[in-house]
Amino acid sequence: MSKIKSLTLGIKNFFNSYSDKNLILLGIIQKNWRKIVGDAIYFHSLPYKISNNRLFVYVNDNIWVNELAINHDEIKNKISNYTKTNKIEKIFFKFNPEIKIIEKKKEIEKPKKLILSQEKEKEIDNLVSKIEDPILKDALKHYFVQISLIEKDN
Numbered sequence: 724m725s726k727i728k729s730l731t732l733g734i735k736n737f738f739n740s741y742s743d744k745n746l747i748l749l750g751i752i753q754k755n756w757r758k759i760v761g762d763a764i765y766f767h768s769l770p771y772k773i774s775n776n777r778l779f780v781y782v783n784d785n786i787w788v789n790e791l792a793i794n795h796d797e798i799k800n801k802i803s804n805y806t807k808t809n810k811i812e813k814i815f816f817k818f819n820p821e822i823k824i825i826e827k828k829k830e831i832e833k834p835k836k837l838i839l840s841q842e843k844e845k846e847i848d849n850l851v852s853k854i855e856d857p858i859l860k861d862a863l864k865h866y867f868v869q870i871s872l873i874e875k876d877n
Contacts, residue, residue, distance in 0.1 A: 745773040781819040
């Protein structure tokens with residue numbers, strides 16, 4: 724059996740037997756977090772867990788914790804729009820000064836952009852090609868690209 728077929732089979736078995744769909748929902752929220760909350764909040768917060776229909780978000784500053792709490796309902800509505808579900812009932816914002824926030828870089832200081840080979844892109848496209856749900860397909864493709872870029876960078 725080829726590596727692609729065995730990986731595809733492994734992924735299919737994982738999703739067929741994995742009962743907690745919160746991981747997929749969290750991935751979708753994390754992927755769209757910047758669009759959901761905007762740049763200012765994005766650089767100070769990180770969604771990290773979903774449990775019992777509650778989203779938990781780390782925030783690196785107490786002032787931003789209060790700002791996010793004030794905008795709780797608006798953020799929850801935007802999450803519902805992006806995820807096409809009302810599964811998130813409440814959002815908890817937790818102060819954590821240890822989270823790593825990606826700082827906005829000046830235009831001149833652009834980091835080296837990692838690019839996948841066409842062969843790797845085709846392999847990833849092939850892996851997700853049979854997934855019918857476009858949101859899940861996009862989230863998994865994003866996940867595989869990020870993993871491949873991390874492996875390439877190391």
